[in-house]
Amino acid sequence: MTTDQAPLIQTEKLSKTFSREGVQQHVLRNLDLEIREGDFTVVMGSSGAGKSTLLYALSGIDTPTLGEVRFKGRSLVGLSQSELARFRRRACGFVFQQINLLETLSLFDNAMAAGLLVSKDRAAVAARADELFERVGIDPATRRKLPAQTSGGEAQRAAVVRALVNSPDVLFADEPTGALDQASGTAVLDLLSAVRAEGQTVVMVTHDLKSARRGDRVVYLRDGQVAGELDLRAALAGAVPAGRDGADAGTAAKAEAARAARDDALRSFLIEMGW
C-alpha cells in the first residue's frame, strides 16, 4: 500500500457538537483525517476525546454537525437515513463494545440477517457465514444458540462474523475487547489481525495498549482533534537486529525485536500525547 493511493475515507474539518440541556458540547472539532485502504488504524485518546463519535461519523451511523466525510470520494454528508443505511450495509462492518447482537436471533441468523441485506442468494450467504464461523472457531451447535446462551467471547466472535459476512470495505471496531476477559479479547484481536493481513481495512477504537499494538497506525485524539499520529510500520524500519556473526537473527528473534520496537515506539508516542 502506498501513500500515493487515494484515501478510502477522508474527513475535512469534521465537527460534531451535542447539545444537552442548553449546553453545547463540541466533541469533534475541525478534524482532518485519512484512512487508507488496507490499513489497520487505531484511534486512541482519553475518555471523552471523541473516539467513538469519530467512528460513528466515519461510518455514517452519525451525521456531522459541520465538515465533510468522503468515502471513496463520495460525500456522506447530506445523504438520507435510508441512503446511509444502504451505504453501511455494503461498505461497513461493525464490532461494538456491547457486542449488540440481535438477542432474538441465533448467532448464525445474526450473520444471515446482515448478509441477506446485500444478497438474496441464501445459499451463498449461508456458505459465507459457515466459512467465517469455522474460521473464528464457533462450532455448528453453538451457531444455533441465542446470544444470551453463549459466552461473551463467542458472542463477540459471532459479531466479527456478522461484520465480515458482506466483505465490507472497512471493518469498524469500537473497543471490541472492552467487555471481554483477556483470553476472549486476545482471540478477537487475533481475528482482527488475521483479516487485516488479508487486506481488510480496519479502524479500531481502543484505550488499551495491547490492542493498539495490533495497528499499523495510531491516531491520538485530544479535545476532539487529532493530537498526533504514529505510523508503526515506519517505526519498525531498521529495527531488525543483526546476528553476532553479521548474519540475520532467527525469525523468532526478529519477531520479538519487532514487537519490542513497536512497543517502544507506541509507548513513547502515547507518553508524548499525555496518555
Next chain:
Amino acid sequence: MTVRRTLLLARAALRRKRGQTAVLIAFVALAAAVATLGLAVSLGYTAAYDRMAAQANVPHLAIVESDSIYAPAHLSRIAERPDLTALETEAVFAAGAKTAFSDGGDLTLLAMIVSDGQERSMDRVETRPGAVALRYGAVYLPYMFQVAGDYAVGDQIALSRGEDLVELTVAGFTDEAMFGSQLYQLYRFVVTADTLAGLLERFPDARSTLIAAQFSDPAVAGAVALDYTSHVLDGDQAAMDAVASGGAVLRAPDWEEMRRGRVFFADILAVITMTFAGLVGAVALIMIHFRVRAHIDDSMADIGALKALGYTSGQIAAGLVLQVGLVTAAGAVAGTVAGHAALPALADALSAQSALTWRPGFDWAAAGICLGGILAVALAVAAWACWRLRRLPALAALRSGLEAHDFKRDRLPLRRLRVRLPLALALKAVVRAPAQGVTIVVAVAAAAFMATAALAAYHNMGLERENFYQVVGGEVPDIVVEVAAPADAPAALAQLEARPEVRQAAEYSNTFRLRLNGELTFGLVTGDFDKFEGTLLYRGRFPVHPNEAALAARQAELLGLAVGDEVRLAAGGADEAYLVTGLIQTMNESGMVTALTSAGLERIWPDHPWTQIAVYLEDVDAAAAFADRLEAGQVLSVPLLGALNLREQASSQLDSYGTIMAGVAGVVLVVAAAVTTLVLIGVLGTAVRRQRRPFGIQRALGFTTRQLVAEVVATYWPAAALGAVLGCAVGGVGFPPLIGLMFRSLGIYSVKMAASVPETALLAAGLAALALAVALAAAGGVRRATAYTLVSD
C-alpha cells in the same frame, strides 16, 4: 416504609410509561362508560316507568267494553273478587279509527276518548309541560303522538272511521302508563265532558265502559283479564259475533303486559350495552395482563436485582398490582363520569321511542357497581399476571429470564425461510412470542364481533326491515283491503288477482275470537297459507285441510300442546276437533293466536263475514299509491270500507326502533374502531419501545426505515387482520342465534335475521385497513430515530 416504597415504585413506573398508561386508562374508561350506560338503563329505566305508573296510580287491569255488549253483570266478575282493592267505571268513547302519524303515514288504532271532568283515582291524567287548558273541540294526546307522531300543540288531529271524520285541536300531551304504547295500539285521548258527550251522540256505537281495577296482588291481573274476555260473553252469540267482526270492542290490557311492552326495548338495549361493556372490559383485562407481563419482561434484570437484595415476590408484585389499581381507578372514574354525561342523550332517545319520560340523575348504584366491579377484576388479573414472579429465581431474572442450560430451539432459521428479510424477521418474531399475537387477535376479534352484531341489528331493523316487520307484526301483507259487503269479497279477490300490480292476493281474517280447548285465542285465517310470505311458521307446517290448525308456540307452551295433538276449536255454539300441524310465532295478541284455513273456520263459523283481502304487490314501494287508488275507487268495481297500507303502518310504528339501532350501531362501530386502534397502539407501542435497541442495531447494520417499518407491520398487522376476519365471521354466524335469544322472551322462537355478507365483509376489510393504518403510524417510532440514537440509547 414498605407501603411507601411500593407507592414510589408504582408512581415511577407510571411516569416512565405515560403513553402506555394513557392507552390503558382509555380502555378502562371506555368499558366503564358503556357499563354505566347499560347499568343505568337496566336499573333506572324500568324504575322510571314504575314511578310514573305509581304517580298516576295506574290500574292493574283496565277493561274497555262497548256498551252494545256490556251488561252490569259483567262487572260482578271483577267486583266479587275477594282480592279486589279498587274498582272504578266510567263512560268512554271507544272505537277503531285511523289517523295521520309522522310524515304522512297512517296509524290504525283503538281510540279511547275520556272526559277530563271524570273523577278518577286510578290512571289520573298527567299533562306534560306546555299543555293549555282544554276547551270544546280540543284534545290531550298521549305523549307518543308528540315524539313519534310529530304532533304539536295547536295542530289538528283527524280520526277517521270509514267515511266519518272527527277533528280535534291538540291542546297538549299526557304521560300515559297504560294507554300510550305503539305495540298495543290502544290510546287514551282526553277531551272536555261536552266534547265527549257530542262524540257519543254522533257515534252511539262507540259508547263504551272503561273498568279500572286494582288487586292485592297485581300479578293476578293477567289471569283475571283472560278469564273476563274468555267467558264474559258466554251464551251471548250475537255479542261474540259483534266482537269478532269488529263491531264491538272488548279489550282487557293488564298493567304487567303494558309494562313489558313499554320497557322491552330498553331491556334489550341494556343487554346489548352490558354485553358490549363486558367485551370491551375483557379487552381491557387482556391489555392489563399483557402490560404486566411486558413490564416483568422489560424489568427482568431489575427484578433479579431486587430479589437478590431480599425483596419478596409479593413486595415486587404489590408495586405492579398497585400500578394497575391506580390506572384502573382513574379510567373507571373517568368512564363513569363520561357515561353519566352521555346518559341524558340516551334517555332522550329512549323517551322518543317509548314516550316514557326518563330523566336519569347520577346513578350511585350503577357507579358503585361499575367502579367496584372493574377495580376488583382488574386487580385480580394483575395479581394473576404477577404469579410467575413467585417461580422466578433471582439468578434467572438477572439473566433476563433465561434459566441456565436453557436450550431454546432456533425456530425458522433464516437460511430456510424463503421470503424477504423483513417478513422473515417478522415471522420469527411471531413464532417466538405468540402471546402478543394472540392478544391482538382476541381483542380485535371481540371488537369485530360486537361491531358485526350491531351492524347486523341495524341492517335488519333500520335498512332491510322486512324480517323485523314480520317478527314484530306477524304476517304483514302490503295492503289489507276491506270490502263493504261480504258478498263482494270473492269478486274483489278475483279482480285483485288479475291486476298487474298485484303479485298475489288471498282472503284474510285476523284478531277475531275463538276458543281453543275452552281458552281464549285469536284466529288468523286465510284461504291459502302458501301465499304467506312472512316468518310466521316456526315448526311443522301450516294447516291445509279443514280439520287442521297451527298454534302460536307460546300458546302451545302454556297449554301443554304440541304438533300432532288434537284440539277443539269453538266459535259461538259450534265446536270441532282439529289436528295441530304446526306452531307459529307471533307477538300479536300476547302470543295467543290460532291459524286455520277458510274451510277450517267454516266448520265452526259458517257465516263468518269475509271482508278482508291480503294483497301482496309486485312493487312494494308503490303500496301507498295503490292504496290511495283503491280507496278512491279507481281499482275495483266493488265498494270498499278501506285499503290499509300495512307496510306504511308498520313503518311508522317500528321506524323508531331502526333509528335507535342506527345510533347504537354507530356508537358500537366507533367503539370497535377505537378498541382496535388502542389495542394496536398498546401492543405495537410496547413492542417498538422494547425493541428500540435492536432496531438501532439493525439500522447500524444497514436496514432502511422502510424495512424496519415493514418488519413491525408484518409482525403485528396480520394478527389484527385475522382478528377482524374471525370476529366478523363469528359475529355474522352468531348474530341470528343471539337475536333469537332476545326475541324468544317475546314469543318469537325463530328469527330469520342474518348479517349482510357484503356489509360484514366490508366491515372486516375496514377494520383490517384501520389496523394497517394504525400499525404504520405506530411504527413511526422507528422512523424518527437515527441509528446513532438507538444504538446509544
